[in-house]
Amino acid sequence: MLAMNYRGPQRVRIDHKPMPEIQHPQDAIVRVTRSCICGSDLHLYNGSVPDTRVGMTFGHEITGVVEQLGSEVQNLKVGDHVLVPFNIACGKCVFCQQGLFGNCHESNPQATAVGGIFGYSHTAGGYDGGQAEYVRVPYADVGPTVIPANMDPDDAVMLTDVVPTGYQAAEMGGIQPGDTVVVFGAGPVGIMAARCAWLFGAGRVIIIDQLDYRLEFARNYCPCEAYNFKEMDDPVLFMKKTTDWLGADVCIDAVGAEANGSVMQNILGRGLKMVGGATPALHWAINSVKKGGIVSIVGVYGPIEALVPIGNVLNKGLTIRANQASVKRLLPRLIEHVQNGTLDPKALITHRIPLEYVSDGYRIFSAKLDGCIKPVLLPPSATS
Amino acid sequence: MDKPTYHPAQIKGWGVDADPKNDPTYPMKQRNDGEHEGYSWERPRQQTSDIEILQSNERPNLTAVFGTSTPPAGLSGMLRRFAFKYSESSYGHWLPLVLADRVGVVEGIVDDLRRGHIPNIPEELGWKAEWKHNRKQLVTRVLIGAVFTYAALAYLRGGKDD
The missing domain is CATH 1.10.1220 (Arc Repressor Mutant)
Known part of the structure; x- marks a missing residue:
């Protein structure tokens, strides 16, 4: 089958790989119909996540048709068109039982800090991902969800990560009616977080980025106030001024390790990779939120220490909430939001790229070319 | 500064998920104190495999399922095995993995050439x-x-x- 093949930082190609096989009685083999490139894939692409091995296939935002089932799978049948949450979760461990499906303790032998994630390095379990024609899906009775008959597959694939991650970013903000919410990062997740902030009753939503085309998109889609930090002398000072000098009620970091905005952080975090990523977005979030406020983190960082102004977290009495999205927990509500038109996730998809051109897809998304917001890869075997 | 021309209440879905209890004192997880029981859950059947799986020393066992992509091999594999002697809280774990990733890139090119493929x-x-x-x-x-x-x-x- 055709599959994306990682060859090193910023080098990927399409290759022929063996078909995945059932390796556990709760596995399914899924023929991929959609597979997005996620902003967090760019951390892998740039070589920022330790234990990202040459030869691996990325891709954790997947829809597909069930082709084969392990002997213990009961909730799916061959031919079902499913959306596959990016978390690999057993549904039985104490963390899954508490709704923390992103923190499953039975899916990642290589690290205890994160559960298994499709195609996301060996630090997240060593699973090949869905940027391929076929993918092995463990715990098929837990994660995969049959796509409702009237749902557009493009909406469905966005429910595997972007929508739940954006929604949980807002949810973790503990937004109260009337709150001012600032989202750092106008990528797909940041835009979705800003959109979802309204669902929790925000009174004002602001999004910050350095790319005008993304800010323009967010301004219309969310809708929200959108500002370019490159036009500011000091983004934190700007935030203080625009919030009556007290700061925002809630700040959301939707950027993670690849954040721009600090020369020192660029050198240490992005160039030398001596720390767990460049943190200007998180730095600004901590310093822009009001005293006693909440910082919600969904931007992904590496496992090594990262530079953050932790003293200000203490002195301001901040609450920091962060996690990988618990997709399975959120899906019922989010499917409702998509079906009744409250959320329109497919509108974020700007590029539909054949899987064979995966290296171009990564380059376009990584370098923010051609007005790219969200690219989706389409395998040649996808018929729907 | 752009002044928005809309009122929040005009935005479709505004406030539909508002939850006054959702402040930092309201835990998002459904607390059931199960973690106090340790490894008490009925574990799924154990996946078996012939390939080498490196395991965090912060856990007593392999997870019931695991990925089988790209097992450790060559010099990078030696570095990865060394890294897994240390816990996830140690530089001794992460820095050899970062180094192994870079070594793996060179091994990847050598492997391509050995198979007659010029990348x-x-x-x-x-x-x-x-x-x-x-x-x-x-x-x-x-x-x-x-x-x-x-x-x-x-x-x-x-x-x-x-």
């Missing part, structure tokens, strides 16, 4: 897309790279002449 690096880098959408910057980068390479070669050749 098309410009294509792997997505330069076709850059050429289409970002030609000026691509040309600039290639020219700068060429100048640096020429200067380095000239310097080395000069050193040999001495």
